Amino acid sequence: MDGLINKKIFLLDMDGTIYLENTLFEGVVEFLQFLKANNLKYLFLTNNSSKSVVAYIEKLNKMGIKATKDDFMTSSMATAAYLKNFHLKDNIYLVGTKSLKEELESVGLSIYDELNDEINCLVVGYDTELNYKKIEEATKLLIKGVPYIATNPDLVCPMSYGYLPDCGSFCQMFKNATGRTPKVIGKPETYMIDAALDKYGYKKEQALLVGDRIYTDIASGNKANISTAIVLTGESTREDVLNSDLRFDYVLNHIMELYEALKKIYK
Numbered sequence: 434m435d436g437l438i439n440k441k442i443f444l445l446d447m448d449g450t451i452y453l454e455n456t457l458f459e460g461v462v463e464f465l466q467f468l469k470a471n472n473l474k475y476l477f478l479t480n481n482s483s484k485s486v487v488a489y490i491e492k493l494n495k496m497g498i499k500a501t502k503d504d505f506m507t508s509s510m511a512t513a514a515y516l517k518n519f520h521l522k523d524n525i526y527l528v529g530t531k532s533l534k535e536e537l538e539s540v541g542l543s544i545y546d547e548l549n550d551e552i553n554c555l556v557v558g559y560d561t562e563l564n565y566k567k568i569e570e571a572t573k574l575l576i577k578g579v580p581y582i583a584t585n586p587d588l589v590c591p592m593s594y595g596y597l598p599d600c601g602s603f604c605q606m607f608k609n610a611t612g613r614t615p616k617v618i619g620k621p622e623t624y625m626i627d628a629a630l631d632k633y634g635y636k637k638e639q640a641l642l643v644g645d646r647i648y649t650d651i652a653s654g655n656k657a658n659i660s661t662a663i664v665l666t667g668e669s670t671r672e673d674v675l676n677s678d679l680r681f682d683y684v685l686n687h688i689m690e691l692y693e694a695l696k697k698i699y700k
């Protein structure tokens with residue numbers, strides 16, 4: 434695999450890339466240990482803004498991966514970084530979970546869950562604690578015309594029994610009522626990639642994004658102008674890849690093919 438020698442940070446999607454629901458792919462623990470041992474950084478990228486990082490750490494721990502907060506870049510963390518850059522002094526109304534509120538407050542942002550005249554920004558996340566009061570107050574702010582930011586565009590969140598409406602569906606509901614659409618932070622936008630490279634000080638040419646979804650993972654990598662590898666262990670088939678207009682630097686049957694190629698470089 435050409436060019437792999439320059440890659441120093443690996444941005445890894447989780448579901449469909451390193452595990453499928455609750456089953457970790459074979460060899461992943463060893464692969465991650467190999468990356469660490471060779472001073473290669475990896476980060477797990479996820480659009481999910483309802484679960485706190487703590488919940489992901491627990492999930493990975495159960496699978497045998499020792500993870501800390503520094504191993505993640507979530508849409509919540511990227512939203513916090515974005516708001517810190519552009520809305521630090523604003524009074525922000527949040528339609529989101531308690532864990533998202535804490536994430537945003539941890540970077541010094543002023544977050545509200547009650548309407549007042551000083552509020553001049555609206556953030557919507559995958560709010561699993563949503564109620565009609567929040568819907569009504571957010572709608573009033575949208576009508577007023579305040580800047581509007583959404584953590585992620587996903588319409589649904591997969592559950593064992595089917596799907597639940599995710600942040601993107603909430604935004605559709607607000608669009609129906611007000612005509613407004615948000616600035617979106619999560620994949621397929623590039624803010625998570627930008628925030629990850631910025632936080633750890635890597636250049637774009639040092640990054641490789643690995644994911645299973647063409648229209649989110651690969652799209653964000655293309656848009657951010659970094660290299661991408663699609664793995665065929667999740668949502669996409671080889672046919673999907675052939676039919677896509679996007680740029681794939683590597684097409685892998687399994688993430689273990691990346692491990693094998695890196696082993697040849699870092700002997």
Ligand SMILES: [Mg+2]
Nearest residue numbers: 446448449645
């Ligand atoms: Mg995935």
